[in-house]
Amino acid sequence: MPELAEVSRIVHFLRQHLVGKTLSKVSVQNDDIVYGKAGTTAADFQKAVVGKKVVSAGQQGKYFWIAMASPPHVVMHFGMAGWLKIRDADTYYYRTDKPEDKEWPPKYWKFLLETDGEPKTEAAFVDFRRLARIRLVDCPADEIRNYSPLKENGPDPAADKDVVTEDWLAKKLRSKKVPIKALLLDQANISGIGNWMGDEILYHSKIHPEQYSNTLTDGQIKNLHSAMHYVCSTSVDLLADSEKFPADWLFKHRWGKGKKNTPSVLPNGDKITFVTVGGRTSAVVPSVQKKTRLAARDIDDVDASSASAKAKRKREPATKEEKEPENSEDVTPKKKAGPKKQTKTSIKTEDEAETRAVEELSSARRRSARLRK
Incomplete structure (x- = not known):
């Protein structure tokens, strides 16, 4: 999974190639997991960003975002195998000679972005495992970290x-x-x-x-x-x-x-x-x-x-002294122990429980x- 350093690499390239440019063309692939589980749809994403100018890009840990000229903004997470490719830019953090990695548009793309002006930039978000998340956050650009999912991190x-x-x-x-x-x-x-x-x-x-x-x-x-x-x-x-x-x-x-x-x-x-x-x-x-x-x-x-010692004791045969007397009436019957009451543990926060x-x-x-x- 891409971690803080790998995500920082992508933010670097977003600032270099997308910030300050207008998204003249946006294509999307419908995916009810990558978009849907983040509370949006591919169509909503397309409508929110097409024709908009990218004003900044940022990061908090494994999450990163592109802020548009007006809300909503795009907040993304790569999951296990997601990535963002920029055509003719070395965004990958490891070198690959696979022919399919040079194809455009790349396989398993979820959205394709194209900027206006020259030189134009083409970018693609890809994820073959569908564990990535793409969402829209409706807030002022400088307050993105005060909203979910970033505020919980x-x-x-x-x-x-x-x-x-x-x-x-x-x-x-x-x-x-x-x-x-x-x-x-x-x-x-x-x-x-x-x-x-x-x-x-x-x-x-x-x-x-x-x-x-x-x-x-x-x-x-x-x-x-x-x-x-x-x-x-x-x-x-x-x-x-x-x-x-x-x-x-x-x-x-x-x-x-x-x-x-x-x-x-x-x-x-x-x-x-x-x-x-x-x-x-x-x-x-x-x-x-x-x-x-x-x-x-x-x-x-x-x-x-x-646990092993307890199990061993249970398997050992009882000795004569431990065996029940023949006249069981001479022995005061012991009350069977009921189930022990469990003490509820107070869990203060959701992250502690997880x-x-x-x-x-x-x-x-x-x-x-x-x-x-």
């Missing part, structure tokens, strides 16, 4: 450096008890960080992804804050071009999982291993990222051991896998 560490301070991060981490990687991936906390950026940040801060957020020391929080701004700023400045990423970044060496004869190691020989955190595969360098406090997997192991659900599902899957072995 956390600050962008690249655009909101004055908000994502070390003190702010410390309060956020200590307010939740979740694996640190899961917290970074939750867009309600921080916008834009996805799987590879989360791993890169944790590697540079020397923090294990399974360690609980509320157990980090002041020193670890300082390192995490520094690494977050370093990774985000560097990748954005380089327009997400991985060929230009520093040689010591984890990114360049993390893709060997499951591939034959492709060892997952850093240039210095440090081994890269993989664990599942928050339902996502995380790349970890054990020699660098050590657990300094109790972490998610440790809790799971204790729970699994406890994070907890993801964490519990991931934990249950790991326990099930271990018990099957």
Whole structure:
């Protein structure tokens, strides 16, 4: 999925090729998922932008927008495999020699834009998996971030450096008890960080992804804050071009999982291993990222051991002393214990509930896998 850095690359090209120009021609493909699930239609989109001038482009994490001369404005999310192509511009963040990637119009397009004047610009939004979202937001252009879906998301560490301070991060981490990687991936906390950026940040801060957020020391929080701004700023400045990423970044060496004869190691020989955190595969360098406090997997192991011990006790035959006496009338019958009342946990926010659900599902899957072995 395109993350903060990749989306920033697209915003760069939108500002370079579309801003200041009028959309003279707009073609759309009806898609009741890409448009419909965002509360609009392809026809509504076409009507809203054709003949309008693009005045600006912006970003908050994985969301980005093009602001028109008058409302409504277009807010987009790439989902897992969406992208925006501009004809004769190198918008892709990875190099490809596939002939179909050079076709125009490209396959799986959802809208095609063409500007007036010379040189004109042609742009296309594509998504073969239909997990992207294209919506219209009716508000003043400078207030887009105050409206859904952006208002439900956390600050962008690249655009909101004055908000994502070390003190702010410390309060956020200590307010939740979740694996640190899961917290970074939750867009309600921080916008834009996805799987590879989360791993890169944790590697540079020397923090294990399974360690609980509320157990980090002041020193670890300082390192995490520094690494977050370093990774985000560097990748954005380089327009997400991985060929230009520093040689010591984890990114360049993390893709060997499951591939034959492709060892997952850093240039210095440090081994890269993989664990599942928050339902996502995380790349970890054990020699660098050590657990300094109790972490998610440790809790799971204790729970699994406890469950195994209880199951073993139930299977053991009763001893003579434990067997019921022949004259059961001499024994005062014990009341059967009824079901324990469950204490309702107060969940203050929707994002905490979602994070907890993801964490519990991931934990249950790991326990099930271990018990099957």
